Every structure is written in C-alpha cells, then in structure tokens.
Amino acid sequence: MSERILVSGNNAVARGAIQAGCKYFFGYPITPQSEIPEYMSKELPKIGGIYVQSESESGSIYMVYGGGLTGKRIMTSTSSPGLSLMAEGMSYLAEQEIPAVIVDVVRMGPGIGTGGQGAQTDYLQVTKGCGHGGYHAIVLAPASGQEIFDLMQLAFFLADKYRGPVMVITDFILGQTEEPIELRTLDFGPLPEKEWALTGKEKRGGNRVTHVAAFFTYQGILNYHMKLIEKYAEIKRAEVRYEKYLADDCDLLIVAYGSSARIARGAVDMGRAKGFKLGLFRPITLWPFPVEAIAEGASKAGRVLVVEDSQGQLVEDVEASVKGRVPVHLLGMWGRHNVGGGGIIHPERVIEEVEKLNER
Amino acid sequence: MDYYELMIAGTGGRGVLLIGRLLAQAGIETYKYALFFPNYAPAMRGGESECTVMLSDSAIGSPVIFKPACAIAMTGSALTLMENRMRSGGSLIVDSSVISDRVAREDITAYYIPATEKAVDLGGTQAANMVLLGAYVEHTKAISLDLLEKALDNRLQGESKKPILELNKKALNEGAGFMANYES
Numbered sequence: 020m021s022e023r024i025l026v027s028g029n030n031a032v033a034r035g036a037i038q039a040g041c042k043y044f045f046g047y048p049i050t051p052q053s054e055i056p057e058y059m060s061k062e063l064p065k066i067g068g069i070y071v072q073s074e075s076e077s078g079s080i081y082m083v084y085g086g087g088l089t090g091k092r093i094m095t096s097t098s099s100p101g102l103s104l105m106a107e108g109m110s111y112l113a114e115q116e117i118p119a120v121i122v123d124v125v126r127m128g129p130g131i132g133t134g135g136q137g138a139q140t141d142y143l144q145v146t147k148g149c150g151h152g153g154y155h156a157i158v159l160a161p162a163s164g165q166e167i168f169d170l171m172q173l174a175f176f177l178a179d180k181y182r183g184p185v186m187v188i189t190d191f192i193l194g195q196t197e198e199p200i201e202l203r204t205l206d207f208g209p210l211p212e213k214e215w216a217l218t219g220k221e222k223r224g225g226n227r228v229t230h231v232a233a234f235f236t237y238q239g240i241l242n243y244h245m246k247l248i249e250k251y252a253e254i255k256r257a258e259v260r261y262e263k264y265l266a267d268d269c270d271l272l273i274v275a276y277g278s279s280a281r282i283a284r285g286a287v288d289m290g291r292a293k294g295f296k297l298g299l300f301r302p303i304t305l306w307p308f309p310v311e312a313i314a315e316g317a318s319k320a321g322r323v324l325v326v327e328d329s330q331g332q333l334v335e336d337v338e339a340s341v342k343g344r345v346p347v348h349l350l351g352m353w354g355r356h357n358v359g360g361g362g363i364i365h366p367e368r369v370i371e372e373v374e375k376l377n378e379r
Numbered sequence: 380m381d382y383y384e385l386m387i388a389g390t391g392g393r394g395v396l397l398i399g400r401l402l403a404q405a406g407i408e409t410y411k412y413a414l415f416f417p418n419y420a421p422a423m424r425g426g427e428s429e430c431t432v433m434l435s436d437s438a439i440g441s442p443v444i445f446k447p448a449c450a451i452a453m454t455g456s457a458l459t460l461m462e463n464r465m466r467s468g469g470s471l472i473v474d475s476s477v478i479s480d481r482v483a484r485e486d487i488t489a490y491y492i493p494a495t496e497k498a499v500d501l502g503g504t505q506a507a508n509m510v511l512l513g514a515y516v517e518h519t520k521a522i523s524l525d526l527l528e529k530a531l532d533n534r535l536q537g538e539s540k541k542p543i544l545e546l547n548k549k550a551l552n553e554g555a556g557f558m559a560n561y562e563s
Contacts, residue, residue, distance in 0.1 A: 025403055025404050025413065192416065195416065195417055196414060196415065196442045197403060198413065198414050198415075278442065281441055284440035285440030285441025285444070286440075287440070356445060361418050361419075363443050365441070365443055366440070366443075366444065366445070367444075368445065
C-alpha cells in the first residue's frame, strides 16, 4: 500500500493536482480555500513548477487561459465570490476548448457571504455554466479526502480528454476536515496528442498561433456549435458518475452531494438502526447529472428527500429527473442547528425530517 | 466494530483543535478510518472553538455529529453546550479547575478532572489540554498512550522543543493516571 497521511480536504486538492502532473497554479487567496494556494506556493517551485499569485481572480483565470494554451496541466482554485470573477474567463476557456481545472471551495453566498461558513450555495452556478454563452464544464463533487485526491487526478484527465474546463467543487466542511489519504497514482488510460498546443518558436514546425475567435473560422458558426453540442452529448453518454448506498432496497431515497452526502450517509446508518429503510444516492458528477439513475432509484423507492445546505438548488435537477412521478421533499439550510456562523445540518436533523415524512 | 467519536469544546488558544488533531493523527496508526473536523467560525459564540474526532474500522459516514457519545469541555459555556447536546449514556470529561458547574443530567456520566491545576503543577498551564486527552484515552482505551506520545514526538522535533515535549508527555500521563484512579 502506498503512503497514508492525515491531511485536510484542501491539502488533498493540492496534492491530487501535483500527483496528476500539474505544475502551474495561478490563484488568489480567499477563505476557505487559502490552504490550496499556500501549499502550491511552497511545493511547486521545488518541482520546477510555477506559482503566481495574481492581482485578482479575474487575473488568475486568464493566466490559466494563457498557460492552458501551452498544453501543460494548469489549475486555479477559489471560493464563491472569486468564482464569479472568473466567470468570464471560464466562458472563454470553454469557447477555445482549453483544458484547465478550476476548484471551487464553496462559501456561503450570495454576495460576499462569509468565509468561515459552510454552504452549498454554488450548485446552480457551477452546473449551469458560470459565464455567458451557454457552455458546460464537467463538475466533479467529491465527498471525502481520498475522493478529493482521486477526483483531482480524474479532473485533469477529463480536461485533456474533452479539451475544456473541468470543475471540482467542495466546501468548508470538506476543505477543513482531515482524513487519511493514500497517495496513489491513478491511470485513466491514453490521451490524444495535444497537436493544438502552442510550443513556441524554438521548435520549428510547432504551433505558434493556434486559436482565433471560434466564430470567425472558415468552418462557420453553426458548425462550431454543432461540434460543441456533440461533445457535450458524448460527455453525457460517457461520464456520468454516482454512488449508491443501500439505495436498491429503500422506501425513501435521500439524494445529496459533497459534504451533505456524507452527513446523509451517517443519517442512513442512524435511520436503518431505527428500522427506517433509507438509501442514499450521491451524484459524483453534478454535470453531467445522473438523470436516468436518479429517476430509476426514485421510482423504486417511491419518495425522495433531497438534503443540501442551500436554499434548494440541487433539488431542481432532481425534480427535473423524477418528472413528478414520485414526491420530492427538500431539507435545505433551514435544517442547520445554529442560526449564526458554524451552522450545520447534522445527521440527527435529517432523521427528524424522515420521521416527519413518515408521519404523513 | 470499533468506533469512537469525541467532541472537544472550549476557547480558542487553549489547544482544543490541537488535541483533536493529535488524536486523529495517532489514530490512523490503529484505525483504517479517522476524521478530524474543526469548527471554529469566528462569529460562533464569541470566539469559541470546537472539533470532532472519529476513529473507526469501517468507513465514516457523517463528518459531523450533533449528539456525541463522548465530549471534553474546557470552559463553562462549553460544558453547557455539550451537556445539552450529549447522547444519553455518554461520557463528559470536564476541566474542573476552571469550571465550577456540575453536570445536572443524570443520563450521562461526568468526569471532573482538575486539568489546569495538574498542568500548573507540572510546569505549564498550557498543558491542561493534554491532561484531558490523557484522561479520555485512559477512559475509552481508543488508542494507546504510546501512539499519542509518538505523534507528539513527530510534531515537536528539535532541541528547542524538548521542554514543551516533555511537559506534554507528562501531562498526558498525569491525565491518564488520574482517570485510572478516578473516584466519583
């Protein structure tokens, strides 16, 4: 077995990126993700990499854009307000099909929100495209230290495979929680050569100019869009990921992602001990969304409870998947134990909600 | 199945998070799964600090728990908080040097450890947290004291750290010894 160490989720992001061969990080500090740039600033110079602290998140994302054009593995990380500043650049990355990994350690919003505060209030932003123009980024939502480390590696692979931005989304709880991780290298198979990458003047025959505004190419506007539409369709076919826990034999299916999925898993165990037939469905890819699998699981269970630390965002995709065939209930941020900072939806609160639903 | 959960609550600066992290660090030597979650939002109840530690042989579900089976209270307000939240049948370890209140609930067991006093006797009030951690480990036998000492060795390396390392080790053993001979 490879080395096992106790690290925070934020640290697992940085280590997973380096494990995937990422040597270039452009970012700006913001709570609760600052441990990621901190670690990168310390470690990347040691391995011949580059860490640049930009003037703002608007700057970071265009450094990612420029770096990504060279075909190297590039990333940035931020938290919610910073992601909003990156939205324009994200749209450009998608337009130009530049591989990059963007990590969002969510803090409560809207607006400036608060850094020392967990929340899952960016679901709509990350799944529906942060920026303008109607594009998609694959969105991975890990739920443990090990999975953060592993999915960071997958994120770089998928960014290269499909040529575009891939997002990894965590939050305060996942970022601060320390768990043992095994430092393993994952192999996802071969990737195509990056023939499009800028290689500089020294390599004669290499690319020196590569991208122009997509709409002005001779292939035409519609052909450009059809190519992207087909790519997104292929991602939907091939890359849907999810995990089920006791979900094939339950009469209430809990749907949750990220930290809420961990809390819900605890609630499933507590509920089972009380004789409640609970199951958990955890989307790992928030986009592409596991539409069919959720619809099937929901029909089998007969009712659904979405648990998310937000106003109710994931629930929209769950409702769209279930299409009204079974009732979909929601336990949102009002399930927190504390009205101030540090409020958390505990597994015990999820069980209270289940008991209420059972009485209906 | 071996499973231990502990919440530690107190004031920031007294090593609330430190002993939680140390326990998890030492715990990964014995358990396949361990988890440390610090919750220390500055707005929370006037700068108070709390953390959760779980050690388990099987995968850990929720990283947070509302009603812990075991807790350490390092201040009076932490005692109130934990007493209200604890699961029935649980154990609450209290620093009785700085908390004069007594636990009113009869369905939980309180252990009053004069941790700060013991730490002062050993040479430093800052080691009160280690006295409490030693008491916890002796009470639950979740891990061996040796593993905690090893984790301390890893954290506090070098000649300059030696006095504080020795103080911490003595405090751990003092707490364990006090708990071993505890009479309510």
